[in-house]
Amino acid sequence: MSSSWSFAVARDDLEQTTVVEKELPEPAGGEVLLRVDRVGLTANNVTYAVLGDAMRYWEFFPPEPRGLAPQWGLPPVWGFADVVASTVPEVVVGQRVYGYLPPAGHLVVRPERVDGQGFRDASEHRAGLPSPYNAYRATSGDPVYRADEEDLLTLFRPLFFTSFMLADQIIDNDWYGASALVFSSASSKTAYAAAAELAGRGPRLVGLTSAGNVEFTRSLGCYDDVVPYAEINELAVESVVYLDLSGDPGTRAAMRARLGDRLVRDIAVGLTTQTPNMEAAGEVFFAPVQMRKRREDWGRDGLDQRFAEAWRRFADIAGARLEVRTGKGPEGLRHAWLEVLGGRTPPRAGHVIEM
Known part of the structure; x- marks a missing residue:
């Protein structure tokens, strides 16, 4: 050629x-x-x-x-x-x-x-x-x-790396003292990969998604509850870390209005809506920062081993549901x-x- x-x-x-x-x-x-x-x-x-x-x-x-x-x-x-x-x-x-x-x-x-x-x-x-x-x-x-x-x-490795590091940062910070984590765009690959890594290890995991994706998101089995965006006002939680993977300003505003001071952390992770809205969040998650910390803590081989173990757990979940086009x-x-x-x-x- x-x-x-x-x-x-x-x-x-x-x-x-x-x-x-x-x-x-x-x-x-x-x-x-x-x-x-x-x-x-x-x-x-x-x-x-x-x-x-x-x-x-x-x-x-x-x-x-x-x-x-x-x-x-x-x-x-x-x-x-x-x-x-x-x-x-x-x-x-x-x-x-x-x-x-x-x-x-x-x-x-x-x-x-x-x-x-x-x-x-x-x-x-x-x-x-x-x-x-x-x-x-x-x-x-x-x-x-x-x-x-x-x-x-x-399809999943770069997303799962972000998800793995996000989950690790949350655990590393004692879940920020929250009683629940709420994910927007919960049907997205990055969101449910992080939820799969966190499931059963701490506070409740709540997925927010569009009405058309509720059934799929529930079928993943990694969220304790799945809520359509239209029902945000019915969220019943004591203290929340909001993990924003959609970047949608309306969802962020609804979360703040519903939770007030019960919203203990507002972390921008992604932008599935293609709306640059990260500056409105309390903080922005950037996977390489947590990765550098863990390389210092665990060494390169230690990080690789933990990532590989987490990937094998997740691959069994994702592989059974993936439709490749x-x-x-x-x-x-x-x-x-x-x-x-x-x-x-x-x-x-x-x-x-x-x-």
Whole structure:
């Protein structure tokens, strides 16, 4: 193949998309060329675009080297890629890695800290960006990896990492002294993954969701109660930590009106409604911060072991309920993007794109 392609969205209008082709890059000294093979697309990726400027997500994969004007952005995705050319002896052609990828056919990286677990991309433009997003995990040295679970990992692993760290932070802070945790967007993958990790270990877990998703959310078995948004005024709890995964201003206002000083913590976690509303929350959860703390507490291997154990528990829950919708190439990516952006993907479904 002598050319590669990139899928981009207009930064000021996420419904506008384009695909450009460009000559396939040759890795320079110290660089490796990855062929992006399989990625997932969920509401999490839309959040990266909504917060692209505020959280610097647009900076991971700059548009200009790919032949795009600055008004376009490449929303990051997660998935698997294969090494197809390498000038780094420790990174061999054929190695398969999991990590943060562009919605594109290829990616050039500059590996550093190479070991049996993978490497980090030390490309200059990524030096000041959050380091967890720069790690590429070799499947051969990954305790979580199973070849027959690639779709599950593609869709859930980045979400589950956020969920795992969120649950850990809550436990680490003694549940903030609350008698209940209330999740908005409770049918979302990030929400119910966190709830599954917390279930039965402390206060009540209450899921808020749309009327159409109540049955599905209850079927998950990880919430003690599931409440439609329209019934927020009937919440009967003594003290609450509100975990906001929707970002909806109306839901936040209703929670505050209902609970008053019984709302002991208001934590923004995500934006399934695509409404930037994090500044209205009491605080914002950012998984890499808790991850750094736990690496200091437990060490890298200790964190990996705990994550792997939690993943195995969750994989049994998620795998039984997941409906994979597979697309191919740029058109499959565009279709999935518009479906997720438009809120047309049911909670049990997930889009995987074979690039």
